[in-house]
Structures are given as structure tokens and as C-alpha cells.
Amino acid sequence: MPGQVWGLATHDPAGPVFVTGFSGSDLDTTALTAVDPAGTVMWQRTFEGRPRPPRVTPAGTVWLALHGPTGYTFTEVGPEGRVLRSVLPEHQAHEYLGAFALLPDGFCTIWLPADPYRQVPPGQVPRVARHTATGATTWSAHLPAAELSFPGVVEAGVDTGWELRPKKPWRPQTISVGYRDPLLVSADRVLVSIEDGSGIGVCTILDATTGGIVTVTPPAPYKHKAISGPGSFLVGQQGYGAFTTTHYDAEGHAHQTWPSHAMMLVDRHGTVSGPESENILPSRSRFRVLNADGSLRDGPPLSGYHTTHPALDADGTAVFWRDGRLLAVDADLQARTLYAQNDDRSVMSRILLLDQGRVVFTLHDELFLFHGTGLGPLDDGPWPCGDGNLHGNPVRA
Template identity: 65%
Template sequence: MKPDRLVMPGQVWGLAATASSGPIFVTSYAGHDLDGTVLTAVDPADGVVWQRSFAGHPGPPRGTSSGTVWVAHAGGTFTEVGVDGSDLRSVVPEHEPHEHMGAFVVLPDGFCVIWLPGHPYRVVPPGRTARVARHTWAGGTVWSTPLVLAEFAFAGADAGWQAQPMEPWRPRTLGAGSREPLLVSGDRVLAEIADGSSGIGVCTLLDAATGRIVTTTPPGPYCHKAITGPGSFLIGRQGYGEFTTTSYDATGQALRTWAGHGMMLVDRHGTVRSAELENGSVSRSRFRVLNPDGSVSDGPLLSGYHTTAPALDVDGTAVFWRDGQLLAVDAERRIRTLFAEDDDRGVMSRILLLDHGQVVFALHDELFVVGGTGLARLDTGPWPCGDGNLGGNPVR
């Protein structure tokens, strides 16, 4: 099968759809302008419908069930854009002039936001810290809770680190976690902040109504996360010898840990699948199922490393792009290639699975729309694709 291709104005930062028929909303750089955002609406059949420009570094769009999309841009402003490209409303949630938006999600009654104490790539001034806040539609603050990453030491466990502890390290720059930094499920919020130099961070579980901290994890190389049910989450760790995934309940209790980490999928039956990502000179990554007893079931070996966040259909088939191939792994963990080409671009998006088995994803500045895959509709579980849903808004 040959995909349709659309070139976006610059490197793509996020995809969202508000319905399984489209349209697709794409955020990208404005060409070579790293402080410019272009929001593009794409019809899966007819191509680009309209484009809008905003000041500020692009982030992922957040689609809503009403068919609109929210984008964050310069000045800590959130703008809701209609399906026709018109501005419906803009909100500036309460924050200090020095604060930068690290991540946001749209709630039924407002927003939840990670505010960083400065630019994520610059040294944090003394006395300032990150925080997570819940805001109303008008931008007022319901609650605000500091997120602290203090001095830490973290031991690398593999041979390369010789099982020696690192020297105590004081974070110099702070960012929201690089992978799924902010998720909301039931009455719980999961937020991550991380040191920009080492990648070591902490995850904090909070009460969504009050902002009370339920638990904070020890410092570690946290990576991919997922929602498993009301108030419950998966948190992965990768790097410095770590390669694990742990499930947490709403009380903050760690229930079990699996020996494996990757981009996760959780179906409507609670089954957890993972396209593994392992740092190493020789890839031993597989597609695996994480079983309820803490064991793992092996699927096929996966070549390469860079991977789109996968999507799962109701028949239990996962689809993702990796190592120049669009791959499908079925419920029996059998793998097939949908199409392949010599393309090693490492900057990629998540997968969107739309009507009639259409698969949509981006490589750098190019949007791929692939039909004729034979895939069924997207699963209805708590985490059937990257960011948890077609809208790319990890709230459940």
C-alpha cells in the first residue's frame, strides 16, 4: 500500500483528531522559526483545509469532544480554535511573569498545567520551583502545588556504570518530563518534572480536587507513562541501567513492577502491551505483553529504536512505525509489515487510527495517511494510543 503524503510547514510536534473521521489537527514549527507555531487542519481524504499561525514554540494540540482544538502559545495563552479555523476563546491562566508553561491538559471545567520556574533550557534562579495548578475556564486558580526536585544521587546499575553511585547532583534546569509529563484520571493527577542535564526526574501523584500530594516517587530516569483506570497509572523507567515499568493505584501504592519498558497500550480488558525501547548498542527490544502477575509474554523482536507511539484496534492489533516500517502486531503477537521504505528520520509523532483502518502519523515535517490496512476501529480502553485518545488529551 502506498501512503498519501502531505508536507507540513515545519517539523511536526503533535497530532489530534476530534472524531474518527477527522479532521486531523497538526501543530508544527513555522518553517525554520523555532518560536513560531502553525496549526494545520487536514481532511484525511482532501488534504489541508486551513492553517493558523501563533507566536511561541509549538506543543501538542488538545482536541475536544465538541470538535474544537486547544493550542498553547506565547504568553502562557491557551486558545480554542473551531473546526473552521476561527478563534472561539483565549484564556491566560494565572501565573507569574517568569513562569513558562511546561505541559497542559484540558479538563471538563478548565485546565491542569505544569508551570516551570523559568525557560526549560536555562538555569533555574535560586528559590524558584516548578508547580502544578488547576485553573478554571476563566483562568483563575483552584489550587497550586509546588513540584520539587531537590539534590539527588542516582546509582547506575549496568556494567557501564559499574554499579557505582553518581555524585550528588543539583538540578540546574527544570522541564516537564519528556514523555507524558501530565496525566489526569478520575480523582488523581500524575505530574513529572525532570532535570534537563541528567534526565533524572520525580513523578508526583496528587488529588485532583485539592492538589494534595498523595505520593512522590524517588528520583529516577522516568520515561513513558499510561493510564490504566480511574486514578491508576503505569510509570516506566529507562536509562542508567533501569528498564522497568511499575503500576500505581490511586493511593500511591506501587502494585507490581515488570522487567521491561516501552510505549504502552492498555485495552478495554486491562491487558497491557508494550513496544519496547531499550538503550543499548544491540537491540533486544521486543513487542511484549505485561501480565497481571508481573511476568511478561514475549512477542517478536523489534529492530531499530525510534518508534511512533502505537495505536491499538478492537481486535487487539497494534500498529506503529519503527526502523523504516509500518508494523502491525496482532493479538497472538504475530507481526506483519504494512509498508516499508528507506527512511530513518528519528523525529516522529504518535499514530492516529481513524475510520476504515486509516493510519496517520508524521515523520519530521511530513504527514503520512495510510489506507487499506485492514485494521479495525480504535480500542476503547484507557490507553489505546499515545496520549490516551484521538484528541491527544490524556484525561480520563
């Protein structure tokens, strides 16, 4: 690929795969590349603006969010690489696009009050908006400007004589979207995640029709999230002593909590599983199944740390890259190595599972395509892979 990859998606298990990333060392230009299942580059185009993951429609078109002199635009590119149209979503000049998703009739967005690396202007707060297909605002909801704190966080500074003390609640100087899965849409619910510079944040569930707030979670170090069913979500916490996953129903109630945090997969039967994700080395993580009663079922132990978000096939086998190996864990929690090489690169994409057992993912600026893995088609559950589907669009009707 031309530079570090930011995302990949496809409209169909037969491909092609659309990849976004930097255009070489130019950090302000997006390279969009179409690759066929054999690994041949079909076409490549560049666009002004930093890259973001692509969102692909069932018709095979690709939507990109780009930033230019006039603000943010959503640009639709055809399957042959031709620009079809651009949409200007209504927003203020100072606002920063945190995340966006495609809806059947438009877009859903998170607008931050400033670039995540810049101080938040006084009185400004993040907001979620729903836009029509022409960019007009259907509704806009300000996110609660709650003071963020978490009991596991300690801090030190000149004001404490560099003595470690518990972090006090404070209004953040910077705001960013959640580190993982910041915007999910399921039926008539939207889940958004924002955080401050410490990694402590809150998740807000909103009504997708009106923008009304359903619930706001307590401040915590939220990480991986997933859609678990119509209007319901899984929300993981990891860091500062937290290591849990909680299921929130469509009414915003915490229904179940497990003592594990994983890159989650949810199959068509509602079973939740995945490789655990914890910031501790040497690794003590396993592949786990989160049982409906709140207990865990242990899978194989996992070495290393950096992991692609897995994909799940229809037979219940999960595939992912970790510690220099392409691993497959079957429904009986038996692991096998499909491929291995000495490779410790930390920048990696999610896994795409295509037809005929093809597996696709990236490490930094390289696209890997594997054939003959024996894997079946992608499971049709609510979250069988990162972003919830091959389209790279975390929306489920």
C-alpha cells in the same frame, strides 16, 4: 507540513486531523493545519509562539498553548480555523509552561521556575495548578524540591580529576518536565513528572480536587507513562541500568513491577502491551505483553530504534512505525508489515487510528495517511494510543 511537526490530534475517527508544528524555519511561530482523511489541506493558520501538541475537544475545537509578550495564553480555534477565544492562566512572569491538559471545567498545568535551558532562580520550585475555564487558579501545589540522584549515574569533572565517580545528590541547576508523558489526569488523580539535566527525575501523584500530594516516587530515569484505570498509572524507567515498569494504584502504592519498559498500550480488559523502548543498539527489544502476575509474554523481535507510539484497535492489533516499516502485531503476537520504505528519520509523532482502518502519523515534516489496512476501530481502553485518546488530551474521567 510547513515545518517539523510537534503533534497531531482529531475530535472524531472521521477526521479532520489537526497538526501543529513549526512554520518553516521560524522557530517562534506555530503553524496549525487541518487535513481531511484524504490528505487534503483544509486550512492553515499561524500563531505567535513555539508549537506544542494540540488538545482537541469532543466538539471539534482545538486548544493551543502559546507564549507571547504578555505571557502564556490558551487559545481555542474552531473547526473552520477561526479563533474563538483566548484565556490567560494565572502565572508569574518568570514561569515556563511545562505541560497542560484540558479538564471538563478548565485546565491542569505544570509551571516550571524557568525555561528548561536556563538556571533555576534561587528559591524557586516547579508547581502544578488547576485553573478554571477563565484561567483563575483553583489550587496550586509546589512540587517537592527533592535532591535528585540515582545509583546508575556516574559523572566526571575538573573537581574529580576527570575520574568517573557516582553522582552525588544535588539540587538541579535546570528543571524540565519528564521526557515522555509529563502530565496525566485520571479520575481524581494527577501524575506529573519533572527531571533535571541528567534525565533523572521524580513523579508526583496529586489529588485532582485539592492538589494534595498523594505520593512521590524515588528519583529514577522515568520515561514512558500511561493511565491504567481510574486514578492509577503505569510508570516506566529506562536508562542508567534501569528497565522497568511499575503500576501505581489510586492510593499511590506501587502495586506491581515488570522487568520491561515499553511504549505502553492498555486495552479495555486492562491488558498492558507495547513495543519495548531501550537505548541500546543493535536492538534487543521485542513487542511484549506485561502479564498481571509480573511476568512477560514475548512477541516478535524488533529491529531499529526510533518508533511512533503505537495505536491499538478493538481486535487487539497494535500498529506502529519502526525501522522503515509500518508494522501490525495482532492479539496472538504475530507481526505483519503493512508498508516499508527506506526511511531512518528520527522525528516522528504518535499513531492515530481513524475509521475504515485509516492510519495517520508524521515523520519530521511529512504527514502519512494509509488506507485499507484492515484494522478495526480504536480500542476504548484507558490508553489505546499515545496521549490516551484521539483528542491528544491525556485525561480520563
